[in-house]
Each structure stands twice: as structure tokens, then as C-alpha cells.
Amino acid sequence: MAAKPDKITAHVLACGAMHCDLTWLLLQPGRAITSRANPAKPAEWTDCPTHAVLVDHPEARILWDTSCPRDWEDRWGPTGLQDFFPYDGVSDDEYLDARLLQLGLAPGDIDIVIMSHLHFDHAGNVRAFADAGARLICNDKEYAHATGFSGPFAGAHLKADYEGLTFETVSGDTVILPGVTVLETPGHTPGTMSLQLDLADTGTMIFTSDAVYMKDSYGPPAVGAAIVWNNQEWLSSVEKIRNIAQRTDATLVFGHDPDQIRQLRIAPDGAYS
């Protein structure tokens, strides 16, 4: 990969999938909740793909999120959530380190890591990049929440992922570099962010992370999930994304959409510029 690209290129790093009950992601009464007409309806066990994005920018090499760790079964053990979101739909060439290596990159080649939020399926590998010297950026409300509880974990915030690391925090919508903007889209967690890239050929792309799990969450109307930290903020954030997407004619990439991930250009074979 050339050291000094002349335009922004986004490489989607598809890192395989967790599996989970679809209700975690999509709380539709007619689908997820049993009724007297169908009291024994089984839960739907679904693919919950995870991805990161390598942004090759003329001024820096940026990584958006860090997916799940190879040692998920042990690392997530204290939370009990490894049984609800097993990261068992991943092959050896799909782990984040393997995906980067396919682009010729190691953690030391990344200048900036931007975290959408600090849940364990996004922050699973952030420590490796910090250790290799990358700057870490997250939202100030996310950092306060993720470090502000006692004990080793709260929900899917697991201190083992990020404790002791130094983050630069941002507040509100913030331009990180020309063409690279983080959008404050809270609700899933107190400081969830989305990533807006303004690309020369593709136009605007918005990577929503968990602000919008999947196309069926986006609607319209927006459909909530079994775990949302604040429903009102979540809904406002979805509509904020919708407004920006309409204004910029953006391509949206959702956080955990099992159908969409198969339709994207995936690294190392394809990219967006």
C-alpha cells in the first residue's frame, strides 16, 4: 500500500460474525414476541457480522473500530455474554489482524484508531494499536460512561478491553481530517458515534456502527432493539443520520447487517474511494 495516497480510500474489513437471537438487534412485536396465536414461536438465531474500516487518507492511516478479539470466549467470560453473542462465525483469515495483513498492514502502521463506542465487539483489539503507538479517539460521553462504573464490566462494556489506555475525546460532530467526520449519534450507548466519509468518486458514506444495527432497524420507521441505553436518544440519532444521508445522498453501512455485508466491496478485493 502506497505511503501517501492522493485521495481517501475506505477498505471494509469484514471480520466474520457473532451469532445471536435476532431480538437483541430488532425488536419487532410481530416477529420477536410470542402471542396467543403463536405462543411457542421459536427465537430466530441469526448471523451478527462484525466489521472495521481502514481509511487510507492522504494525511493519516485511520482505523474505524477494532471488532472482536480472538480470545473472545475467555475475555467475555465474566460478562456471560459469550453465550448470547458467540463469535463463532469467523475463519482464520477473517480476524482483524488477518484482514489488515491482507492489506500489508500491522498495528504499527495505523496512525489513528477511532472508536464508534467501547462495547466488547468493537473495542476487542484496540489495545494492540495503542501498544503500537496509535492515537485513540472516542466520544467524551462514551469514555465517561465506560470508565465510570465499578467492577470489571457493565453490559457489553468490558474494562479489560480499554482500561488504562489514553483516549483523546471528542464532543459533538467533529472533523477528524478533511473528509473524515465523526457524528455524535448516542442512544445505543451514551457516546456512540457514526463515521462520515466524503469520498471523491463514491460520494458520502456513513458507517453507522451500532447507532443503526441493520437496514430493518433503519426503516422508516426506525425499529428499536432489545438493548438500547436510551430509546429517545437512539431514535433522535437515527433521524439525524437519515437527515444527513438524505442531504448528502449518502451510502449507509449498518453496524451488524447480515445481508448488507455480503453486498459490500470487501477488502482486500474491493474498496471505496
Ligand SMILES: [Zn+2]
Ligand atoms: Zn454496541
